[in-house]
Amino acid sequence: MPLVSMNEFLPKAKAGKYAVGQFNMNNLEFAQAITEAAQELNSPFIFGVSEGALKYMGMEFTVAIAEAAAKKSGLPIALHLDHGSSFEVAMKCIRAGFSSVMFDGSHYSFEENIRLTKEVVKAAHAMGVSVEGELGTIGGVEDDISVDESDANLAKPEEAIRFYEETGVDCLAIAVGTAHGMYAGEPNIRFDIIEKVASAIPVPVVLHGGSGVPDEMIKQSIAAGVGKINVNTENQVACTQTIRDVLNKDAKVYDPRKYLTPARKAMVEVVKSKIVLFGSSNQA
């Protein structure tokens, strides 16, 4: 199966009240682990690729790995640019084979965010590519972009609804209290904001910073209208912790396969648990 746009599965997710996971791809092992987990549970999913990860892996390898995953698994998989910062980078990704892009204009003024997002939507939709927009700023650190938690502005429901109506995005990330990275305590998620927005627009709300959010809060978010949840940090932690354990136990290890195999296995378990929690098993 070729890579698909998020519209192949997000409308179904919203109607069926479950969420599809975006799992970020940072290297080949991440891609293999995510695909294996989704295959076992017969779930659609989204490969998220940040601009930093794109720089790390290179455009050709990124697209080739995602295409290989789709071909091998037969699952509906979207290759999605995460937090795209400009029209240009979004177009570059689409031309290279991405089936979905996020344009994050949350650092611009509200009106400017609408104007820029609209341009991306127009160009992307003409090529059958789905678009995610962002409103309000999500706290934490994503790649090299750090947003102080106190500066993270929650989305205003009326603005989010107008943003959707004017831009026509296929899903909308709104700042509701989650943050990128791991949490020190429990996040304070504003389910009321999710509900107000999700009930007024036909597309799902996206929850960024899904790593480390307690299961009950994830379930509540989905019930309120979240249809896409982003997970990256938990896989990074599982991968690195496993490698650290292996190397600490045996100083003589030099074959990367000796620590990458268990690291990959650890990520399979993380992704499987998220797919079950999000309710997307058997929805491929």
Ligand SMILES: [Zn+2]
């Ligand atoms: Zn994010």
